[in-house]
Amino acid sequence: MATIPGPIPVGQEVELDWHPADVLAALKKRGLSLVKLSTDNGYHPTAAGKALKRPWPAMERIIADALGLPPETIWPSRYTAAQPARRHRSASNAES
Numbered sequence: 001m002a003t004i005p006g007p008i009p010v011g012q013e014v015e016l017d018w019h020p021a022d023v024l025a026a027l028k029k030r031g032l033s034l035v036k037l038s039t040d041n042g043y044h045p046t047a048a049g050k051a052l053k054r055p056w057p058a059m060e061r062i063i064a065d066a067l068g069l070p071p072e073t074i075w076p077s078r079y080t081a082a083q084p085a086r087r088h089r090s091a092s093n094a095e096s
Contacts, residue, residue, distance in 0.1 A: 015076040020052040023074060026067050037062055 027033060034048035041062050051059035055078050057071070064071040072079040 017075045017077050023052060023063065023067075027063070030066065032066055034063075037066055 024034070027037070034052075035045045038045050038047040038049075038059075043059070047056075048059055048063060050056060051063060055075075060071040060075060060078070064074055067074070
């Protein structure tokens with residue numbers, strides 16, 4: 001179960017991430033599975049399951065697209081405005 005740090009101001013809604021079982025159920029209703037999403041997109045069969053437990057933007061997008069939703073709806077805690085943007089290392093940065 002997700003925990004919410006600190007007091008919540010009255011009248012403010014808190015969005016929690018979907019429970020992994022809810023993501024699995026939504027996929028199953030559409031005849032999909034995490035293994036199928038992983039392998040259809042060129043990943044190892046267990047790859048999509050990892051995105052349920054830790055941030056992985058590319059796989060989050062694949063799962064969200066399969067459900068017809070933006071990733072921010074499924075994992076709002078991973079896409080809050082307060083978080084800094086993720087930086088990707090370029091080849092030129094990796095060499096220096």
